[in-house]
Amino acid sequence: xxxxxxxxxxxxxxxxxxxxxxxxxxxxxxxxxxxxxxxxxxxxxxxxxxxxxxxxxxxxxxxxxxxxxxxxxxxxxxxxxxxxxxxxxxxxxxxxxxxxxxxxxxxxxxxxxxxxxxxxxxxxxxxxxxxxxxxxxxxxxxxxxxxxxxxxxxxxxxxxxxxxxxxxxxxxxxxxxxxxxxxxxxxxxxxxxxxxxxxxxxxxxxxxxxxxxxxxxxxxxxxxxxxxxxxxxxxxxxxxxxxxxxxxxxxxxxxxxxxxxxxxxxxxxxxxxxxxxxxxxxxxxxxxxxxxxxxxxxxxxxxxxxxxxxxxxxxxxxxxxxxxxxxxxxxxxxxxxxxxxxxxxxxxxxxxxxxxxxxxxxxxxxxx
Amino acid sequence: xxxxxxxxxxxxxxxxxxxxxxxxxxxxxxxxxxxxxxxxxxxxxxxxxxxxxxxxxxxxxxxxxxxxxxxx
Numbered sequence: 001x002x003x004x005x006x007x008x009x010x011x012x013x014x015x016x017x018x019x020x021x022x023x024x025x026x027x028x029x030x031x032x033x034x035x036x037x038x039x040x041x042x043x044x045x046x047x048x049x050x051x052x053x054x055x056x057x058x059x060x061x062x063x064x065x066x067x068x069x070x071x072x073x074x075x076x077x078x079x080x081x082x083x084x085x086x087x088x089x090x091x092x093x094x095x096x097x098x099x100x101x102x103x104x105x106x107x108x109x110x111x112x113x114x115x116x117x118x119x120x121x122x123x124x125x126x127x128x129x130x131x132x133x134x135x136x137x138x139x140x141x142x143x144x145x146x147x148x149x150x151x152x153x154x155x156x157x158x159x160x161x162x163x164x165x166x167x168x169x170x171x172x173x174x175x176x177x178x179x180x181x182x183x184x185x186x187x188x189x190x191x192x193x194x195x196x197x198x199x200x201x202x203x204x205x206x207x208x209x210x211x212x213x214x215x216x217x218x219x220x221x222x223x224x225x226x227x228x229x230x231x232x233x234x235x236x237x238x239x240x241x242x243x244x245x246x247x248x249x250x251x252x253x254x255x256x257x258x259x260x261x262x263x264x265x266x267x268x269x270x271x272x273x274x275x276x277x278x279x280x281x282x283x284x285x286x287x288x289x290x291x292x293x294x295x296x297x298x299x300x301x302x303x304x305x306x307x308x309x310x311x312x313x314x315x316x317x318x319x320x321x322x323x324x325x326x327x328x329x330x331x332x333x334x335x336x337x338x339x340x341x342x343x344x345x346x347x348x349x350x351x352x353x354x355x356x357x358x359x360x361x362x363x364x365x366x367x368x
Numbered sequence: 369x370x371x372x373x374x375x376x377x378x379x380x381x382x383x384x385x386x387x388x389x390x391x392x393x394x395x396x397x398x399x400x401x402x403x404x405x406x407x408x409x410x411x412x413x414x415x416x417x418x419x420x421x422x423x424x425x426x427x428x429x430x431x432x433x434x435x436x437x438x439x440x
Binding site for chain 2: 237
């Protein structure tokens with residue numbers, strides 16, 4: 001099997017991740033931050049150690065501002081719904097995944113929020129976004145990397161806008177995490193959201209939001225393991241935003257995933273994925289009637305002639321090649337590249353893909 | 369050995385405090401505190417040798433971590 005759907009989730013995980021998940025279930029299967037017995041304390045220490053590993057990976061000095069969530073969608077909903085005031089204006093990109101677009105549309109319908117869409121391929125992103133700022137603009141909510149085209153938005157331009165205008169900045173790093181050398185200590189932001197199970201090589205069922213400060217509002221209330229007499233959630237991060245039992249095995253897996261990346265070096269991971277992207281592109285360009293809409297950072301989207309994208313993906317699946325076709329939960333991105341009606345086929349590479357696998361892809365596409 | 373236990377508000381802050389103190393070779397233990405003795409009920413604290421108390425409070429003050437003495 002050739003797995004080229006890493007933007008959906010990474011299939012091949014480092015052995016250390018698998019061992020960490022299994023070890024958490026076998027040795028640490030107690031509720032962290034709840035009881036006082038030895039096993040619970042060990043589980044608690046594992047969770048904090050994971051926060052530290054993630055913050056080291058992101059070059060961020062505040063592990064206690066990392067809030068664990070169910071996934072990146074949950075993290076984004078949490079950030080968007082607690083940080084954006086009613087009746088304010090928000091700026092989003094023309095690449096947004098529905099994990100940003102749908103909560104914004106929901107706020108537009110229910111809470112009087114308006115939004116405008118900036119062009120991600122503008123020559124000067126700073127000026128492009130600046131042109132959308134109004135008196136009541138409260139936030140920029142944007143992806144850092146498209147899950148359809150791989151196109152990236154420069155984080156420092158966004159940070160500079162936040163500093164200049166004092167508006168909130170909520171970042172969707174779902175595709176960028178694990179494939180970008182972040183230094184969050186140098187970035188002005190309000191929330192940075194990512195999943196465990198894509199570029200960070202953790203397992204499904206976990207994401208996280210890094211909050212620059214403890215939000216005034218909470219999205220979810222419940223047990224936090226402390227201050228049980230208080231009717232409200234604790235005031236401080238991370239417990240304020242973490243109601244309920246944390247997914248300890250997934251957290252152990254994410255800790256192992258980021259440590260794996262850091263042991264190789266993020267720049268090495270990036271350069272290998274970039275190399276594989278170029279190799280894939282050079283093969284795809286040989287395919288007759290192929291239309292390539294975007295190709296960057298491991299993500300390439302295309303169609304072949306008039307072949308429906310799902311049919312193409314099915315033919316690839318028949319020969320053991322996993323890709324994703326359709327709209328990728330990102331209608332804005334497809335509208336931008338002109339494939340809102342047809343969709344397209346997306347291949348998405350990871351550090352673990354090989355040139356031989358790309359050769360197989362090439363041979364299979366030639367027959368379509 | 370005489371020990372002192374302080375509450376620092378949450379288990380995460382307790383862990384943060386432990387890391388800071390470990391850098392100064394102050395040995396600490398993470399403990400669950402009795403709900404009857406804390407304002408909000410249910411929290412974790414850190415226990416350390418009473419002889420290290422001055423070092424602990426200075427370091428926590430420097431780090432902006434608020435605490436209260438649970439047991440001395």
